[in-house]
Amino acid sequence: MVLSALWAAIVVLALLALYRDWRLGVLVCGIAPIAPYLHITLSCAGSVMLRRDLEQDAWLLVEAAALGLGCVRWTLLLRDYTRAVAPLERQCSQGYQEVLERTAQLEASGEQYRALLESTSAVPWELDDGTGACTYIGAQVERQWGWPADRFREDGFLFSCVHPDDRPAFAQALEEAVAWQDVTIDCRFLFASNRYSNVRSFVRHAPDARERRRVRGFSIDVTVQKKLELELHQAQRLESVGRLAAGIAHEINTPVQFISDNCHFLKDGLGEVRTVLERYREALRAVAAGSLSAGEALERSLAEEQACDLGFLCENMPTAVERSLEGLERVAKIVRSMKEFSHPNQDAPSSADLNAAILSTLTIARNEYKYVAEVETRLGDIPAVICYASELNQALLNIIVNAAHAVSERAAGADRKGLITITTAVDGGEVVISVADTGAGIPQEIQDKIFDPFFTTKEVGKGSGQGLAIARSVIVERHGGSLTFETEQGRGTVFVIRLPATPSVETDTDAPEQGLLM
Amino acid sequence: MSAPEPKQILFVDDDPAILSGLRVRLHRFDSRWAMYFADSGAAAIDELERCDYDLIIADVRMPGMDGVELLRTVSERWPDTIRIALSGYAGEKQVARLVPYAHQYLNKPCPSSQLEELIARCLRLHELLPDPRLRALAGSVRTLPVTIRAHTELQAALSQESAGIAAVSGIIASDTALTAKTLQLANSEFFRLARRITNVEQAVGHLGLGVMRALADSAGVFWRGAEHESITLRLDELQQHAKTVAAAARSLARDTPHGDDAWAAGLLHDIGYWILARDRQPELLRCLQLAVAEGLPLQEAEARLLGASHAQLGAYLLGLWGLPVGLVEAVAFHHAPERVAQAQFGALEAVAVAESLCGTDDAEIFNGRSVPASGVGTHYLKSVNAPFDWPEAARRVEASCRSVEAS
Numbered sequence: 001m002v003l004s005a006l007w008a009a010i011v012v013l014a015l016l017a018l019y020r021d022w023r024l025g026v027l028v029c030g031i032a033p034i035a036p037y038l039h040i041t042l043s044c045a046g047s048v049m050l051r052r053d054l055e056q057d058a059w060l061l062v063e064a065a066a067l068g069l070g071c072v073r074w075t076l077l078l079r080d081y082t083r084a085v086a087p088l089e090r091q092c093s094q095g096y097q098e099v100l101e102r103t104a105q106l107e108a109s110g111e112q113y114r115a116l117l118e119s120t121s122a123v124p125w126e127l128d129d130g131t132g133a134c135t136y137i138g139a140q141v142e143r144q145w146g147w148p149a150d151r152f153r154e155d156g157f158l159f160s161c162v163h164p165d166d167r168p169a170f171a172q173a174l175e176e177a178v179a180w181q182d183v184t185i186d187c188r189f190l191f192a193s194n195r196y197s198n199v200r201s202f203v204r205h206a207p208d209a210r211e212r213r214r215v216r217g218f219s220i221d222v223t224v225q226k227k228l229e230l231e232l233h234q235a236q237r238l239e240s241v242g243r244l245a246a247g248i249a250h251e252i253n254t255p256v257q258f259i260s261d262n263c264h265f266l267k268d269g270l271g272e273v274r275t276v277l278e279r280y281r282e283a284l285r286a287v288a289a290g291s292l293s294a295g296e297a298l299e300r301s302l303a304e305e306q307a308c309d310l311g312f313l314c315e316n317m318p319t320a321v322e323r324s325l326e327g328l329e330r331v332a333k334i335v336r337s338m339k340e341f342s343h344p345n346q347d348a349p350s351s352a353d354l355n356a357a358i359l360s361t362l363t364i365a366r367n368e369y370k371y372v373a374e375v376e377t378r379l380g381d382i383p384a385v386i387c388y389a390s391e392l393n394q395a396l397l398n399i400i401v402n403a404a405h406a407v408s409e410r411a412a413g414a415d416r417k418g419l420i421t422i423t424t425a426v427d428g429g430e431v432v433i434s435v436a437d438t439g440a441g442i443p444q445e446i447q448d449k450i451f452d453p454f455f456t457t458k459e460v461g462k463g464s465g466q467g468l469a470i471a472r473s474v475i476v477e478r479h480g481g482s483l484t485f486e487t488e489q490g491r492g493t494v495f496v497i498r499l500p501a502t503p504s505v506e507t508d509t510d511a512p513e514q515g516l517l518m
Numbered sequence: 519m520s521a522p523e524p525k526q527i528l529f530v531d532d533d534p535a536i537l538s539g540l541r542v543r544l545h546r547f548d549s550r551w552a553m554y555f556a557d558s559g560a561a562a563i564d565e566l567e568r569c570d571y572d573l574i575i576a577d578v579r580m581p582g583m584d585g586v587e588l589l590r591t592v593s594e595r596w597p598d599t600i601r602i603a604l605s606g607y608a609g610e611k612q613v614a615r616l617v618p619y620a621h622q623y624l625n626k627p628c629p630s631s632q633l634e635e636l637i638a639r640c641l642r643l644h645e646l647l648p649d650p651r652l653r654a655l656a657g658s659v660r661t662l663p664v665t666i667r668a669h670t671e672l673q674a675a676l677s678q679e680s681a682g683i684a685a686v687s688g689i690i691a692s693d694t695a696l697t698a699k700t701l702q703l704a705n706s707e708f709f710r711l712a713r714r715i716t717n718v719e720q721a722v723g724h725l726g727l728g729v730m731r732a733l734a735d736s737a738g739v740f741w742r743g744a745e746h747e748s749i750t751l752r753l754d755e756l757q758q759h760a761k762t763v764a765a766a767a768r769s770l771a772r773d774t775p776h777g778d779d780a781w782a783a784g785l786l787h788d789i790g791y792w793i794l795a796r797d798r799q800p801e802l803l804r805c806l807q808l809a810v811a812e813g814l815p816l817q818e819a820e821a822r823l824l825g826a827s828h829a830q831l832g833a834y835l836l837g838l839w840g841l842p843v844g845l846v847e848a849v850a851f852h853h854a855p856e857r858v859a860q861a862q863f864g865a866l867e868a869v870a871v872a873e874s875l876c877g878t879d880d881a882e883i884f885n886g887r888s889v890p891a892s893g894v895g896t897h898y899l900k901s902v903n904a905p906f907d908w909p910e911a912a913r914r915v916e917a918s919c920r921s922v923e924a925s
Binding site: 246247249250251253254255256257258259260261262264265268309312316319320323326327367370371372417 | 533535536538539540542543545546579580581584606607625626627628629
């Protein structure tokens, strides 16, 4: 009994282990308890032999049933498994194909990107700011700058190519880039030809998992652009000087006219005065010799004075001299102002008195405004400013001429002149120059365009539309200042220039020749 | 004999220093000229309303009413006042604006005695035309009608970038009004020319096509005339006559240094008729009727009815416009050359002989009215020492007449 129960338990466990099907377990467990009864029934019914045979047959039957069921089960499982696996297998092989294709595509597109990157004149690079070595640099660098790309993998090589004077600024720019700012920096950069070129770099931080100080950037050779910019500035200066030349000619011709008139008068008058003097002497000599009475001598002299209108001469000759001197002063002032205005092109900024610059610019431009506007200057006590004086004068001139035109458009037809007020003052660390006019104001719709190059509201031929664009570029880019305006329709416009009292003037990079290495 | 009444002269400039300079400089002319000084356009107008001025000299650029505006007002309200512009600087555009209104132009600074000479010369013109009403008539002329054909051709030629000086001057030389205005400008002090020009090609070359374009674009400089507006005379026929006389006069004077003068004088000699036909139609008609009725030469009829002939009127205008004295004289006396004592053959003589010989039928010009012709004869050639005899003169004139007709 115990034996059979034990046997049944083993079979159940074996079957369970084999088929992992609880139903088999239930079956066996179901049969096992009946087995002894089968024993008893059979023992009652037959012989021991028969009983034992029957018992064995029963067990065989059970085992066969179990095995049959197991086979069926396995077959079914196998079928299910095959069914489930086939699509997976297909997916797998498809995925594999895709991976292959994608990899090829990636390679191609990477190649394309690289080709794209490296075919432009802008050199891409990635720099480890810690070591100063480039972790990547576009292959075009050799074509563009002459250096083999490998050189830039050397520690600090990129940095060593930057002009020594520009290195601090360049380092500063990298510092800012590491601090997650987008930076644009112009510096002189040594090419393999041993020549410095103006290179503009756009730098930004390159995130790195290992927290390395890494930046990426593009660098473009802008020497030609710089030169063109310079030429454009120069051309605009010439243009405005040309336009002013007519006015200046007028301003000089007028005093020359009256100086010449007065001098002619003085020349004629002196001749007459001399004649009168000689007559006096003759009369005196005659009186001394006793051949003429004092009364007659007086009468003769008076007649002589009358004949040459001595009264008029005496009255007007001193004034004529004064007027001539005034005229000469006027001419001298204009010539002086022209010289101050057109300072020979400076390579380095220098200290300048902006109040004096304003006055000389006003003298130069006088003919542009004097028929349409009165000019009032309220010049405050301002410190000297380090600047490119001639460029700043140009900017001032453009703004003043602009104000004069604004006023003249309004004054056209009216008898009253407009007013241009120029004020200088110190505000915090800045020198503030404001130029206010009583023109018609700037219409809303063009307010955002007035600083655009070539934008003009004037008729063709009257202006190139460069004036305010250049003024802004000079003030903002060259001097780190600001140029803003406030305008009110029908009331006028105020342009406000703000310059740092000790501005950080951009280093002049106009003359690459100066950067030649010896 | 009492001294002639001083001429009234008004100076206008916004710069008081200029006025006081002129005042002392011209002080020595006080006995001959009564000079007044105004410091603005408005003050000048007040002054003009106060009394009659013979001559006004005005700055061009002034605040408020500028010189162009002032001279324009003067040309309308006081046309007999001679108008001179004295400018510190003027660009092409300003010149073009001034041209219709200023008789003469001076640049600042103007050299010693130039101003005085110009004033004296202008005032002497009064002797040529004593009647102030005729002076006003000539003074009000801004420009003369240009024949439609010449006007169209000139516009077309100037609008081309590649326009050549020769082509443009060819068109100008075919028209009396264009020629007069071009010579006026070329001879003005504005363009600072040392010598006087009577050759149109030189004048155009000197002025430059830029100036010619500015003039052509400026309203009121080259005024396009209607072809047949006149009941008294036909402008196209008159133009043809002027061209014929010009060509003939040039061929007569070709061996003398006065070829260009003779040509210009020939083209401009009847310019007085342009003025009369434009503004004095009824009077001109009456002169024509008188001449026909009494068998008088037309210029004598004009002298009797108008007080001066077309020759004097035309010469006065050309004088106002600052054309060379020889040219003015040739125009003034082309009907009476004997009144000018000349020992040599020049522009005046060439025009007088050319007109006598060219045989234009006046009836064509004056709408069928035949007026008695007057002219010089064989004896005249001898008296002026002409380098050829009468038959030779006739041959040359005949040849030029044919060539003008052919063109």
